[in-house]
Amino acid sequence: MLLSQGSMGWKLKSSLYVITGAIAAFLALPIFFIVALSFGSSRWLVFPPPKWTLKWYEKFFENPQWIDSAMTSLQVALLTSVIATLIALPASFALVRGKFKGRDYLYSLFTLPMIVPVVIIAVAVYGVFLNLGLTGTLFAFVVSHVIVALPFAVISIINSLRLFDKSIEDAAVICGAHRLQAIFKVTFPSIKPGIFAGALFAFLVSWDEVVISVMMASPELQTLPVKMWSTLRQDLTPVIAVASTLLIFLSLIIMVMAGLARRYSNR
Amino acid sequence: MYMTLSRKKWREGTLLIPILLFLCVFFLIPLAGLLLRSLTEPSFGLQNFEQLLATSTYVQVLSNTFLVATLVTVISLVLGFPLAWCITLMPNGWGRWLLGVILLSMWTSLLARTYSWLVLLQTSGVINKTLMAIGIIDEPITMVHNLTGVIIGMSYIMIPFVVLPLQACMSAIDPMVLQAASICGAPARTVFFRIFLPLCKPGLFSGALMVFVMSLGYYVTPALLGGVENMMLPEFIVQQIQTFLNWGLASASAALLIILTIVMFYFYLKVQTDSPVSTNTGA
Known part of the structure; x- marks a missing residue:
């Protein structure tokens, strides 16, 4: 009765719906709010905005610092995504x-970077890279991002590989294909959506990464979240709302792509 | 087509080389190095841990961390429960939209969401203005750079991490069990507290542990929405390194945070029974 809509009392049902609606609004509103503010004319982020304008977008795209950091972010995220997938x-x-023993332990090891607080990974890697003089390099960004992106790629690929029926690959081998040939021509194409989703998640993790990036950045080389972070600490200019909107937009596209990949793989 | 066992083992070994090499060089060794520094800097011994647990300002940071993590866990459980319930009630239609909202919030840039709360909660922000317009408050209340800001911002981020495991647990409950209770004459309240809630316990428990562990290690949101007196362990670690260059004390705090996290996570794994690689059920 508490788990079927039909037999629930209307009082209980309506109060549950109202409460849930309020919580869902609590979850969704800040996101819409920030998108709306990026088009508002008020420097002081008055809401609702007195006028609608694109001037903050102009400011964003005119400033080479924002553009450069966005390009760095894109570069780091692409490299991270490719490398994490290739290792995973x-x-x-x-x-x-x-069939060897200790697979569970290895799995735990591979997903450990997801469990250890990011701030600790950041500090540990920072300590090493600082001594080697590697902070502020593309290498430092990519390596440190791959650490945190790896678990997402591993989990996604393992899940799709477990769903794949190995006897299909064996069939190809029986028909005369070499094992590697069978893997590349039969197995990879069928688990492609899982690999793709893993790569997308790795991309997104890198794209959004703040804590590690703040430690790795130098004034010359920084990613978009680092630029947002340092700007945020000075003032709340609407240009950050623009950057946020662009980040939200990209996350949305990637989420839809990952969802489509998953739907495709479940078919 | 079948290779000998030893050759097959060897091949599996080579497949694992890249990931093991990468994780060892860039993750495990730096991590071990960091933990070691807590015992060796400035001199060998436990002095960093003693200092951490004996200085009142540092103890304040520790208790603050636990206070925030506990409050955030409780609030996200309370707010996440109705959401998970509704999604289970309506797996299609509205439930799908709710799930969409949760995933959107989860995958939206953390900085963007925290920035949004900074703007919403500021003294001249929408929330203060609305509350004053309705007449609940007479003058703006401070909701950022204090505990309120941290709790609101962090609970907001953690709710999805409660909803997902809880919803998975709820959808596995057989509705007939609840039906049976009410046919036997139990009123809705009794069914809820005596049957529904106990059956949700595994989901609640794993969600709560997950949120608690994540909250202990959160840096960005407390650093932006909190004040100086609300400093939590992660912020403290970064401050010790970047401002005071005190690697010893920072490493000792990091060691403490890691131990806490791993102990909690061990319990989390105990709650979750099925292994993702060993067992073949449900694949």
């Missing part, structure tokens, strides 16, 4: 197909 793919095969 063979490891996922070994874990799913292997």
